[in-house]
Amino acid sequence: MDNIAGTKSSLTWAVNISVVFLVVLWLIPTIGLLVSSFRDRDQISVSAWWQAPLPVEQAYRLRAEGDITRTGDLWVIEGNVFAASEMAEAFPEGTDHPPISAFGTTGRDPGAYAAGEEVPNRDGGTLVINEDGSYVFTTNEDPSERPPRLYVMAETPPEFTTANYDTVLGGDGMGQAFINTLTVTIPATVIPILIAAFAAYALAWMDFPGRGLLIAAVVGLLVVPLQLALVPLLSLHQQIGIGQSFVGIWLAHTGFGLPLAIYLLRNYMVGLPRDIIESAKVDGATDFQIFTKIILPLSFPALASFAIFQFLWTWNDLLVAKVFLPSSDESWVMTVRIADDLLGSRGGDWGILAAAAFVSIAVPLLVFFSMQRYLVRGLLAGSVK
Amino acid sequence: MSPMLQGAITIVIGVGGCIGYFYFANLILDKVIFPARGNDAGRNINRANAVRPWLFLFPAIFALGLYLVYPVVGSFIRSLYNRAGNEFIGFGNYANLIADETFRTAFFNNFLWVLVVPAMATFLGLLVAQLTDRLSWGNIAKSLIFMPMAISFVGASLIWKFVYANDPDIGIINAIRASMGMDSVDPMQIPFWNNFFLMVILIWIQTGFAMVILSAALRGIPEETVEAAIIDGANPFQVFFKIKVPQIMGTIVVVWTTITILVLKVFDIVYTMTGGNFGTEILPSYMMSFMFRDDGRATAVAFVIMLVVLPVMIWNIVQARKEMR
Numbered sequence: 001m002d003n004i005a006g007t008k009s010s011l012t013w014a015v016n017i018s019v020v021f022l023v024v025l026w027l028i029p030t031i032g033l034l035v036s037s038f039r040d041r042d043q044i045s046v047s048a049w050w051q052a053p054l055p056v057e058q059a060y061r062l063r064a065e066g067d068i069t070r071t072g073d074l075w076v077i078e079g080n081v082f083a084a085s086e087m088a089e090a091f092p093e094g095t096d097h098p099p100i101s102a103f104g105t106t107g108r109d110p111g112a113y114a115a116g117e118e119v120p121n122r123d124g125g126t127l128v129i130n131e132d133g134s135y136v137f138t139t140n141e142d143p144s145e146r147p148p149r150l151y152v153m154a155e156t157p158p159e160f161t162t163a164n165y166d167t168v169l170g171g172d173g174m175g176q177a178f179i180n181t182l183t184v185t186i187p188a189t190v191i192p193i194l195i196a197a198f199a200a201y202a203l204a205w206m207d208f209p210g211r212g213l214l215i216a217a218v219v220g221l222l223v224v225p226l227q228l229a230l231v232p233l234l235s236l237h238q239q240i241g242i243g244q245s246f247v248g249i250w251l252a253h254t255g256f257g258l259p260l261a262i263y264l265l266r267n268y269m270v271g272l273p274r275d276i277i278e279s280a281k282v283d284g285a286t287d288f289q290i291f292t293k294i295i296l297p298l299s300f301p302a303l304a305s306f307a308i309f310q311f312l313w314t315w316n317d318l319l320v321a322k323v324f325l326p327s328s329d330e331s332w333v334m335t336v337r338i339a340d341d342l343l344g345s346r347g348g349d350w351g352i353l354a355a356a357a358f359v360s361i362a363v364p365l366l367v368f369f370s371m372q373r374y375l376v377r378g379l380l381a382g383s384v385k
Numbered sequence: 386m387s388p389m390l391q392g393a394i395t396i397v398i399g400v401g402g403c404i405g406y407f408y409f410a411n412l413i414l415d416k417v418i419f420p421a422r423g424n425d426a427g428r429n430i431n432r433a434n435a436v437r438p439w440l441f442l443f444p445a446i447f448a449l450g451l452y453l454v455y456p457v458v459g460s461f462i463r464s465l466y467n468r469a470g471n472e473f474i475g476f477g478n479y480a481n482l483i484a485d486e487t488f489r490t491a492f493f494n495n496f497l498w499v500l501v502v503p504a505m506a507t508f509l510g511l512l513v514a515q516l517t518d519r520l521s522w523g524n525i526a527k528s529l530i531f532m533p534m535a536i537s538f539v540g541a542s543l544i545w546k547f548v549y550a551n552d553p554d555i556g557i558i559n560a561i562r563a564s565m566g567m568d569s570v571d572p573m574q575i576p577f578w579n580n581f582f583l584m585v586i587l588i589w590i591q592t593g594f595a596m597v598i599l600s601a602a603l604r605g606i607p608e609e610t611v612e613a614a615i616i617d618g619a620n621p622f623q624v625f626f627k628i629k630v631p632q633i634m635g636t637i638v639v640v641w642t643t644i645t646i647l648v649l650k651v652f653d654i655v656y657t658m659t660g661g662n663f664g665t666e667i668l669p670s671y672m673m674s675f676m677f678r679d680d681g682r683a684t685a686v687a688f689v690i691m692l693v694v695l696p697v698m699i700w701n702i703v704q705a706r707k708e709m710r
Binding site: 252 | 389391392395396399400403404407408411415434435437438439441442444445446448449451452453454455456457459460463509512513516517520523526528529530531532533534535536537538539540542543544545546547548550553554555557560589592594597598601621646649650652653656657669672673676680683684686687688690691694697698699701702705706709
């Protein structure tokens with residue numbers, strides 16, 4: 001389609017650039033979440049996710065447990081900060097150490113002095129920490145019982161970890177919530193399909209009085225706000241003994257999903273070639289046979305697109321789950337777990353929140369990218385005329 | 386019994402029950418009630434065929450009636466009773482709503498949402514659809530912009546919590562402000578404008594939807610009309626605004642109304658981001674604040690949402706009836 005009339009090369013350039021711009025704009029939020037979910041907790045708090053591949057200037061706190069000698073009135077501690085046990089985790093023995101960029105004597109300002117500077121310490125002596133980590137600390141009190149604290153700043157290489165995912169899936173209950181979401185989603189996707197398929201066939205290919213009215217009713221029901229259904233149905237469920245339970249939410253999702261299912265499937269079935277159905281009828285097939293042997297297999301694309309819709313919708317739903325499932329730890333689905341629990345209890349813990357969000361969106365994204373074709377087809381069948 | 390096992394059993398019962406119902410109902414209709422035998426064979430076949438559609442439709446009509454039609458009536462009746470549900474108070478709940486400052490805020494904010502979100506999402510969707518139309522990598526671009534459609538509103542809210550975070554080491558907005566030497570702000574606490582920052586999230590999600598549908602509509606435009614315009618000397622902007630847009634106006638309206646309806650129902654974003662604080666309440670989240678506490682008021686709010694949706698619903702039905710003729 002290149003070089004068709006009306007396209008100018010300068011315009012093509014502008015188009016390319018603006019699309020790149022829009023795509024980047026659209027992706028940035030999600031990428032930020034993904035990167036953050038794999039970052040080390042301490043690194044998240046000191047540098048932004050877009051600086052994740054860069055080394056981070058981090059502060060470390062350690063005790064000066066070096067060799068103590070006595071010269072005159074003073075005790076002198078000599079050693080290397082990288083030998084301290086507190087540093088072993090970030091800088092294992094035998095690896096190259098980054099230079100110490102700054103140091104301090106208080107936790108409030110751990111980078112107060114440049115490396116190599118000799119400064120007074122709080123015990124009446126002096127402290128110097130060099131770039132290679134070696135330090136000399138002098139004091140006029142015996143430091144052997146409580147070695148003094150030192151604070152150093154060093155560049156730490158970027159660190160990526162799956163620790164956030166371990167925390168979220170284990171202790172924070174997202175593992176259980178994941179299973180609950182799956183438990184809600186699968187029956188709520190499978191059950192409406194068959195009910196809707198039979199109804200759609202009747203509305204598409206059977207002649208009976210009131211058909212047009214029913215189709216109009218389905219179109220109208222497509223937009224009924226779910227909010228209306230919550231109170232009456234919950235009390236109905238309680239009266240018939242279902243209460244807040246998985247059975248209740250399956251029924252609710254089935255009911256709420258039906259208008260779209262019938263609408264999509266009918267639109268698709270109406271488009272199937274009339275000849276096939278009529279010749280089957282001539283050959284003596286019953287409606288039931290026509291439906292199961294011809295219509296159902298031919299409608300596979302429409303069935304697939306509704307299944308994807310319903311799957312995404314039930315997986316991502318918060319409202320119905322909040323109302324129709326018991327509000328307890330063991331039956332929370334992921335959206336409720338995030339919105340009602342993690343955002344409160346883990347509010348400032350960005351790594352955990354990111355990992356939790358990503359656990360909840362991973363499956364829909366997978367479904368989305370592998371079945372996009374059907375999703376698009378379903379959207380089009382539903383809206384373009 | 387573990388929920389997983391319960392789920393598996395439910396699928397078996399549900400699917401098996403459906404197939405069993407349809408199969409045996411047909412069998413009974415054809416062999417027992419109206420058998421195609423004997424003197425009445427012809428009449429019986431006709432009778433069976435008149436009943437059969439209702440056999441096929443029954444489970445769907447039952448479920449739709451119970452889960453969508455009954456609630457409209459049930460909610461309305463419930464909204465006329467007090468909190469405990471034992472005293473008829475007429476339109477008392479509605480009067481309380483109108484007297485409530487928060488309700489008026491919610492109504493006004495919802496009005497803003499309906500005004501801004503469908504317009505922006507449709508506009509951006511149309512823009513992307515047009516820009517990517519002839520691009521060699523257009524499909525990849527479209528698929529990436531479409532992606533937020535798969536993400537839950539809660540997930541999307543969390544994603545944007547990162548963008549809006551107060552800490553310039555987390556939130557990109559405040560990082561940009563910091564690099565220009567400005568102080569950190571919490572976008573969620575800026576009165577009035579915070580509504581628009583929340584709308585951005587829904588626009589981010591819905592643009593992909595608009596784009597997919599409008600892009601298909603653009604493809605459906607007859608090539609000749611565009612070529613004729615170009616031969617007549619129209620520039621690309623004229624081709625777009627004067628030739629293409631008028632031809633897909635019907636689809637644009639459909640997209641617009643679909644997103645409008647969605648906007649009236651989504652409570653997740655406000656619930657997750659602000660909990661309705663800082664003057665960001667909208668009707669669906671306002672309703673949830675009464676759910677489980679005051680059913681009378683909750684149903685009254687729900688019914689107000691229904692009234693707002695009603696014109697769109699009627700328009701949809703009229704459109705659908707027109708197409709069927």
